[in-house]
Amino acid sequence: MESLWLFFHICGRTTCCPHRLGIFLMTAISNSRVSDLHSPQLAKADPTPSPAHLEIATELAGRGGSLQQRGDRKLLEFYTQDLKELSAGNQDYRQATVERIPPHSSFGQSRALLDSILKSPAFQNWAKENDVDLSKEITINLASGTIGFTTMGTKPRNPFDFSPPKPSAGSADIHSFMGWPLLKSAANTLAGSGNVIKFDPATTATSAKVAEIAQFHGHTLPFDSTLSPAEQQAAITQYINKWEHKDDLFPENVETPSQKHLESQASQLGDLNNRSSVIAAITKVADSVVEGLEDHDSKSSLANEKDHAEYNLIIKLRINAILDTPIQIDPASSYFKNRNLKPGVAVTLRDYLVGSGISLPANETELKSIAQSLASPPIETPMHGNLGGALSWPTPMSNADQRALISMTNKFLEGQPERNLLDYLTRGLDLGDDVSNDRSSAIDRILKSPNAEIFARAAEREFGEIASPDVIAEWVLTALYTSMDALGVNTTAPDSSRTKVAGFDLAHVNLSGKNIAEIHKELAHHLLVNKIASVENLELAMEILLSRKAPELLVKEIPDTLVKGTHSWVSFTTAVARLEAEAPGSTNKMTYAQVMMRNELAPITLADKLVEQQAQSDALKDWGVQNGVLDWNSTDSYSEEDMAKVRAAFKDQVDRLNEASNAFAKMPPNLHDMTMAYIKELNPHLSEEQIKQKVLTPKESTFFSFPGPYSLLDVFIHTAQLHKEVDLHTYTSSDKNIDLSTITAPKFEKNFVNSHFEGGLRVYLDGFEQGTQSQVKHLISKLPLEDRKIIEHGKISVSKEVDVTYTPYSQIQEQKDSSTTSVFVQSEVVDARGNKRTHTYEIDSAKNTIRKRPDLDDTRPGPIPDDKRNAKHLVPLVPDGDYKENVLSPWPDNSTHDAPNSFSSEKTQYIADAMVKKINIRGYADELRGTTTFDGEVPFYQKLEDFVLGLIPGYNAITNFIKGNWREGLIDLAFDAFGFILAGAGGAARAAGAGVRTATSTLGSTAKKLLRGAIGALNPIDAQGLLLAGVQEGISYLANRSPEGNNQPRIKINYDPVKIFRNVENATVGSATMQGSMTKIAATQKNGKWYALDPVSKQPYGLPLKDFVPSA
Structure with missing residues (x-):
């Protein structure tokens, strides 16, 4: 049987509109049938919330009307x-x-x-x-x-x-x-x-x-x-x-x-009631999936494959039992009607999920994700969607028709004073503040203007009547986009157009390291220089072009620290693509926080998983090129081996940054707390107050430098540090409630608190140093391409800045580092004419910044002279470790399009190691450890903790953020030092506009780092397994190679019009030319002409079909 084949692509960046797939499968229905009779298990169904009865007038019209x-x-x-x-x-x-x-x-x-x-x-x-x-x-x-x-x-x-x-x-x-x-x-x-x-x-x-x-x-x-x-x-x-x-x-x-x-709304209410029933059923049993398994052998570090297999089997059996839970279906719902169910007959949770296109859960997390997604409101689609017009149809306007429309638009403008269509449409319109504050309203006013109707009618006379609820908007939006992107429409080159808009490549390697404002500025310059848009309508032109092609650039309140080429950008663009697939044009009404919070809802349908995978795959191509993992090619064609390499590199970077983020989030071990817990364990009759009370006085002179009296905590900590035995017989207590004869004090060799503390401190310092290295690598890899090339391909030196002063009279030289957390990188580059120039960068780990220091370009690192002058000097800083002899030497740069792999380069590693040496946290700990202090002073581990927290970028602000104290936090608290988003205690409430909800409080979560977007779709879905997925009857998936010569598998959607439209009134199945090939479709007649039917809405769309032939 012939079928309607549509290529599945993301966000209209190629030839299809993916949101049709997303919407379609979210409401998908399988052809599985449920028994009309109660089974014994179904009869035992727990009562679910009773839906409100709603009576809808469905009687056919009689003599007195309906x-x-x-x-x-x-x-x-x-x-x-x-x-x-x-x-x-x-x-x-x-x-x-x-x-x-x-x-x-x-x-x-x-x-x-x-x-x-x-x-x-x-x-x-x-x-x-x-x-x-x-x-x-x-x-x-x-x-x-x-x-x-x-x-x-x-x-x-x-x-x-x-x-x-x-x-x-x-x-x-x-x-x-x-x-x-x-x-x-x-x-x-x-x-x-x-x-x-x-x-x-x-x-x-x-x-x-x-x-x-x-x-x-x-x-x-x-x-x-x-x-x-x-x-x-x-x-x-x-x-x-x-x-x-x-x-x-x-x-x-x-x-x-x-x-x-009215009947449709009643059906939607029935669907809403079904969702409530499913949420209630899942919430009731979700925690039982792992109940009693907290101490299972598989949780042990010594667990073997058998332990894990046993654990997985238990989970599988429990999930299967849950999927047999009966669900009462609302008689008014579409699910009930499409299956011809009988009132009072329950279906299993499994049948409901499969019939709704939802993937069956394999574990507790996936089960809870289903409830959370169902509890979240769908995103609203703006009136004009993503402003693509006919380019966002289920089968977009053909390229031939687009070229003809451009030609017609140019002819229409002949004799008009305006150079382009947008200027013509805004003639005489006073858009005022709408252009800056609400561009959507400005565009809506344009589409309702007299000039818009004049143009649309002219296009209609030329091409025929469009089947659309808003014919004028459809014609005008299509013509606006195609006329501004004439280069992309008219090109015959094999180059990919995935990332190009109006001739501007939004994924060009030169844009790496640049934020939204900088990208906007470059695009604006391109549009003006090439006379694609006028200064007066520049913002509107960018809105129309980007809404369909790069909606991520229109999201509100994007932090300045978010730049192209980072893992954070990959997560962001993937999140936007998911939302745009569900509701085209929705994200330009959302803030960055709302987009990322919504993205924390894991995909629960096959459609959403495919959208996320394809969106991330495209984002990873750009990331790979911008990070030197892939060599750029104009056709956007990369082998599966190339993409596997990119995924591995991306995962490695995200893993390293996540480990560093976790290391910075940990507190150093606290000897005070560990000793307190140990004393209480040995002496449960003592309270914390008694242990800290300073009532002990030595009977004879002591080796302690602090005069006393002492607390039990003092004695235990400091005798252990001095490798002495705790002998309480040598003390007297001034508090009768603290009887020293009843207090247990073990021998020194059995006092393991100090050794545990030292072991924990070593692990902490290792993690902190590795985190510092990753931080420096991340900062360098985020730089604009020009600066990354200067560092990577120049002759570099690394130094620290020392402030040299001389004491009056004696002229004794004193040296002090200007900053405990800054290193300076100088790179000498030679241009094509042989001219040398030095560029200086300061990296400050505490501020999490890397900035140019042109004031130091003429300063050369070297020994400090004894010239009796107060001054600052750059002193060479050589890290510990073995490096290639030429690690600091200039490396050739013969590439135009390719970027260096800054994160993983040897030069970056050298600079990162130099920062570790500069901070010297391990040396500081050793220095402090040699001091002996008591509670009356500040103990060394507290000094170390204060020092370490001072090194962590924005520590106090992050702490306040997590506690919900936003007023005390920083403005860009969305990120930690490694580009991960933090969701604090108040974060979910403040991002409520994203529509993210938990089914109940038991499915919620506390403050956390949002990681799902960074790793959500790294493992490609097995294309061979797609046909096994439960989706609507009449739809199947096949792996397909991209028509642009790209070897990456795309997903092809196979719609069977006979099955899809069999119950649709006035639908006729036949064949017509679609995108250049004869295809089987469903169509309907309007004003004597045939129009294709949308597989999702079942409504006619597009231009009249020129050669539709109904099937026999």
Whole structure:
């Protein structure tokens, strides 16, 4: 059987729109059938949250019209009747109640839907978490996405406040509600032309206020308190006369909610209830997966393969048992209808997950990830998506049609004063602050302008009518993009266009080490120099080009420290690609923090896993080239061996940086705490206060330098340090409660605290030195390419800066390092003409910075002269270790496109080792260890701890961040010194706009480092195993080679139109030319012409099919 084949690519960067796949598989249905009868196991199903019953008018139209039409007519009658009666009195009739609301009327069904959403288990749980009293009136503001309510007063208060809870007015961001898109849609319908609705749960489904009915139907009530009763009644009579003889209350310019739309919303509510049931079922049993296995043999460092196999078998059996959990399916849901299930018949969790396109979990983490993902609201797609127009169709506009559109656009502009289409469209428009503050609104205004309609109609006359809900926007956006990217559309070269936009290569190696602002600046310069955009519309041009091609460059509040070529950039671009696949154009409304928090939701569908893998694969190509792991080629073609090398290098770098990050996050071992715990273990009858109490006095003179009295802690610590025995008989206690004869003090050779401390300290110092090396490597590898080449290919020297002073009169020389954490790197480079120049860089590990020091370019490192002058000198710094003789020598640079592998180079290692020697933390520890101090002074390990923490970049800020004290933290706290994102105690709440939610508190997590994005898709999905995945009937996956000559496997999606569209009304299966080849598709007729059907929405799209032939 022939099929519709579509290439699967990411974010419209090639020839397809991947979000169709993402949306499609998130709602995918398998053809597995469930028994109509209860099995004994299903009969024992635990009760799940009962969905609210929602009655939808589905009766076919009769003599009096459909149920909905008859209900609307009846509501008109009751509304008019009540208004006539109310107008007779001198009162504000707007708040009066209309009884007998027909349940099948448009208003009655919409109101019942909202009521059912607010009574759903999902909203009830959300309201409880946010302290919302659902017995009181609530206000939903659609513009801001907030809800106003009365609190229940159950949130934690001052523990000494014993007064009864006091309800008060509250407000909350409702975007975190998992059903927000549905709630927003239902509320928007009831709000009519407004943005705010109020809902009182105390009202019945068959009653509503006059003002609410008027708002729903788009009316403005003629109420004026200054009018006399007679004048008020006349105004109402005039108002009533407009509707009294009509069929409903809807004005001609207001569209009646279709029955199909209302049924769709009811189905979405059913789906929401199913998600709640699944979340509840998983939450109840998730922790049982590993219950009792905490001390299993597989957890031991001595575990063998048999232990691990046994553990994995137990987990597998437990997961399988959980997957047999019965789930009650809401009869209104799409899952129920598509399977023709019978009411009251449960299905297993396994069947529900497979039927919904969700991969079956293999462990506790994956099981919890499913619940967390289901509990998170879907991301909203902007009105115009990623601004790609016809380039974002399921099968994009053909290249031939794009070229023809460019030609038509150029012809259209002939005789116009503007040089380009964007300037023409903005003629006469005062966009004001919209361009800078809200470019989406500016573009929306452009698309609604008279010039936009003039152009769209001209294009329509040339090419034919597009099947689209917004024909004008579709034509204009397509023409805007293609006209600005004419070079990419018209090229016939084999070069890849994956990263190019308007002739500018967004992955060019010269952009490595540059942040968003710098990349924007270079792109802007390119657009202006090549006259692709005008100065006036430059920002809008960049918005249109980047929204489809590089949406990561439009995300808000991206830290300046995030630069191309780093592992952090790979994680970021991969995260953006995932979100864009789900909701094209969504990320330019999100902040960096929201994007990365949302990315912590692990992919649970095969579609999402494929999107993540392909996005990361593309990002790794760019990372490999920018980090000297891959040699750049113009066709973007890399072998599987090349990509395996890149993945290995990326994983190695991330692992090293993660180890360094963990080392910097650890506290040095504390001898005080270790000794305290040891004394308490030997003497459980002593309290900490007693152990620290200074009540011991030696009977004779002591070898201790501190005069005393001493504490037990003093005696234990310092006698051990001096290799002496603890002999409490030589002391007297001034506290009768501390009886020295009852205190156990072991022999010195059995006092292992000191040896444990020393061992722990050695491990800590090793880790810290390795972390310092990785930090320096990371800083150098983040530099712009020009600076990395200067260091890598120049003749370098490494030094420290010494401040030399002479004491007055005696002229004795004193030397002191200017900084304990800085080294200076100088590189002498020779240009093509033989001219020499020295470049100086200062690396400060405590500040986590590397900066140019041109003021030192003429200073040469050397011995310190005794010239009796106070001055600063650069003194050579030679690290310990064996290096090649030419490690500091200049290396040739004959490459134009290739970058050095700075992170792994010998020169970088030499500089990193020099920093370790400069800090000399091990020597500092040895120096301190030689001192003997007591609690009355600062012990050496405390001095060491203070010294070490002073070396860690932003330690205090990071600590405050993790505790949630954001005001005391730094601005760029998103990153630690190694480019990893930290999520503090308050981080999730502050990133709530990302829509990340935990199913319950038991599935949540505390402050942590976000690592998933860095390692999420490093292991490629086995292409041969794709066909084994449970997905919707009619879809399969095959490995395919890229059409651009790229040897990397891409994923091909096979849609079987017969199966996909078999239940779709007016769908006809046939064949037509799509992307240059005859393909089997489904189509429908519109105005006598055939249009292809979207496999996701089942709606027609695109230009008329020129050669569609229905199948026999």
